[in-house]
Amino acid sequence: MTGRVAAVNLGVVTEAEWAGDASGRSGIDKRPVDGPVLVRAGGLAGDFIGERAHHGGPDQAVYAYAEEDALWWAGELGRSIRAGGFGENLTTYAVDVTGAVIGEQWSIGTAVLQVTTPRTPCTTFAGFWGVPDLIRRFTARATPGAYLRVLQEGEVGAGDPVEVVDRPAHGVTIGEVFRATSLEPELLPRLLDAEDLPVRIREKVRRRLAAQG
Template identity: 55%
Template sequence: MDPRSHPCSGPAGFVAWPARSAASLPPVAAHLLSVNVGRVVDVPWGKLGRSGIDKRPVAGPVQVHRLGLEGDEIADTKHHGGPDQAVYAYAAEDLERWSELAGRTFVAGQFGENLTTRGLDVQDARLGERWAVGSTLLEVCDVRIPCAVFQGFVDEPRWVRRFAEHGVVGAYLRVVQEGVVQAGDPVRVVERRDHDLTVGAAFRALTTDRARLPSFQAEPRVSAKIARQIDEVRNHSSGAPRSDRPVG
């Protein structure tokens, strides 16, 4: 989905994400609550009519390859998958906040995430930072842009707009070192980048605040998609012809 045609694009701001009281958030070491994979099945929503968004928790170790988790399937390979979207992570704390807002329970994997974390502020992760998880090394490089398939799967009114307005979208991870992960594994941020280009800031730059996109060129580990968007904004500002390359 092209961020410029996103329903959240435009002058409107983001909706404040509800805070939790300190008493309701006891300190916990960052770890994997769940590791989730999905099979491609026929679905009644989206142009393709097939999707692997329905991720289910896996008991035991899961091999992580350069292009994703063993047993995890992708239907729309034009817009999903590849090295820059090998693994998708979402925080359990944010799933729980969504459960409160929607008045229903969202469980691990229900947002299509491969890794459901606990004790880690995924929204505040910086592009380019690296996580040691199990025997893997993962690198934050991109963010999720919600789409019609996500809307259909969750089956909530105005879901794409609501999800985008809050801007708590989760992180795509590149696999720097292949290995094995499983539920309960610690998540250690082994390299924190020296900038403020967070997951949340990246989503805003790709949707409602595109003027900020050029600042992301300071981080060489951004995804190829973000790099293309940076070039497009810079070329447009300089009067150069716009790129017609699709957003993946």
């Protein structure tokens, strides 16, 4: 089955005590929009990003989460989770987001995006959902979704096919990076094979390996 975009979601300003931004505002509440949206190098046009120290930027311009993984969480929590409920810009369908290879390129609409790194759960996410132990549970589930950088600006919309146009041979996946950095440190050496992994992540891996001796 051809993967596709199930929904394109833009963040709205949310003011809350749990918001990570110093001003108490967050853009984690993202909601589906109609029609195509322009994807620029810095993210989607009209998307609000609150805490830019940890969100946004070239390596985290777009966040994708799989509809299938969202359905698992809906069953786990016993409540519905709408598109955008994970703070994702792109809700995908029939796309193996966890199995996406670092550096893999997706052609969507008239844009080309590149898989960079998994999402790390934070207290803002837990506060938004009202689930105090969400970080632990999200980490254990290990389906973190993927951040993407923009290689070619363009428009994306709900229903657009997601076509993998390039996949690096190293095979290091979003799931492996997440597990290596949070659950299975024995996997850390393998991450250095992924040359498209953001520099900050590569440096973190090297520091951890050096500390291990």
